[in-house]
Amino acid sequence: xxxxxxxxxxxxxxxxxxxxxxxxxxxxxxxxxxxxxxxxxxxxxxxxxxxxxxxxxxxxxxxxxxxxxxxxxxxxxxxxxxxxxxxxxxxxxxxxxxxxxxxxxxxxxxxxxxxxxxxxxxxxxxxxxxxxxxxxxxxxxxxxxxxxxxxxxxxxxxxxxxxxxxxxxxxxxxxxxxxxxxxxxxxxxxxxxxxxxxxxxxxxxxxxxxxxxxxxxxxxxxxxxxxxxxxxxxxxxxxxxxxxxxxxxxxxx
Ligand code: FES
Numbered sequence: 001x002x003x004x005x006x007x008x009x010x011x012x013x014x015x016x017x018x019x020x021x022x023x024x025x026x027x028x029x030x031x032x033x034x035x036x037x038x039x040x041x042x043x044x045x046x047x048x049x050x051x052x053x054x055x056x057x058x059x060x061x062x063x064x065x066x067x068x069x070x071x072x073x074x075x076x077x078x079x080x081x082x083x084x085x086x087x088x089x090x091x092x093x094x095x096x097x098x099x100x101x102x103x104x105x106x107x108x109x110x111x112x113x114x115x116x117x118x119x120x121x122x123x124x125x126x127x128x129x130x131x132x133x134x135x136x137x138x139x140x141x142x143x144x145x146x147x148x149x150x151x152x153x154x155x156x157x158x159x160x161x162x163x164x165x166x167x168x169x170x171x172x173x174x175x176x177x178x179x180x181x182x183x184x185x186x187x188x189x190x191x192x193x194x195x196x197x198x199x200x201x202x203x204x205x206x207x208x209x210x211x212x213x214x215x216x217x218x219x220x221x222x223x224x225x226x227x228x229x230x231x232x233x234x235x236x237x238x239x240x241x242x243x244x245x246x247x248x249x250x251x252x253x
Contacts, residue, residue: 024069031063032074039078042209049079053089055208057096062204066097094149095164095207102137102144103199104182107161108175111150114158118171122158123147125172126179142183144200155225156191163203165190168223194219 026032038059043052053075060071067090069083076086090096097105108114108123123134126145130138137144153159156168160175167178168191181188187196194216198206206212 024073027063027070027074035059035063035074036078038208038210039074043078045209050081053079053081053086054093057086057090057093058204058208061096062201062208065101065201065204066099097144099135100137100141101200102141104142104162104197105144105146105164105200106179106182107146107148107151107164108134108170109149109151109153109157109159109161110147113154114150117157119158122160122170122172122175126175129176130179138183140183143179155228156223162188162190163197163200164207165197166192168192192220192223193217 027035039052039056042055042059043049046052056075056078057067057071060074061067064071072083072086072090075081076083079086091098106126108119108126110119110123123145127133130143130145132138132143132145134145134147148161151159151161151166153166153168156166158170160167160170160178162178162182167174170178178188182197189196195212195214198214212218
């Protein structure tokens, strides 16, 4: 039986309507069959099947561009978990999207250091430029804009990530140019990558554990600011300045 909302006139207040999620629609048979085979391949890498949940969530995200109810039901079925257990994990990690995502997920770090260095300004500039709010996708489905928490890339703040590839030392101008390049279909390569970006769905597939076949995708070396701390730590320490004896100091007074 479906609960009827209490008429506003009876309470003098606006009715509160429950938003119930849709019952998951199974994947088309061919998609389901391929996914089952790939899920098996992933599950077999782990001594306990439930350990494969995170890559499986990336796998279903690679199909629809987000983790839908169908994806959750699929993961639960493959791993012998309940939908609630899978949902608890999928909603805990922010890399799993809960709404459809554009070809490029553009994340602007607005955590402390990036914010101080201009991250908030970049996010606002991109929102204005793309005419969407953070969390939304452009009408042409190319870009989903989002704010990100710290990506451990503070040495190159402020950073923007596109499909989890770093774009370092950004400004509002460079971020707008980046968004324009993505929307126009031009080839774009991250600051630390040797290969042009792939789509959000292809990235999800790589994160599920399938090989990244882009030539030079795994090339790249840490930059100077990243290595600065290591350099200081491994440098021979400079001898400490001789301490003056406090008695001597008193005697000099
Ligand atoms: S604060 Fe932005 S990467 Fe750390």
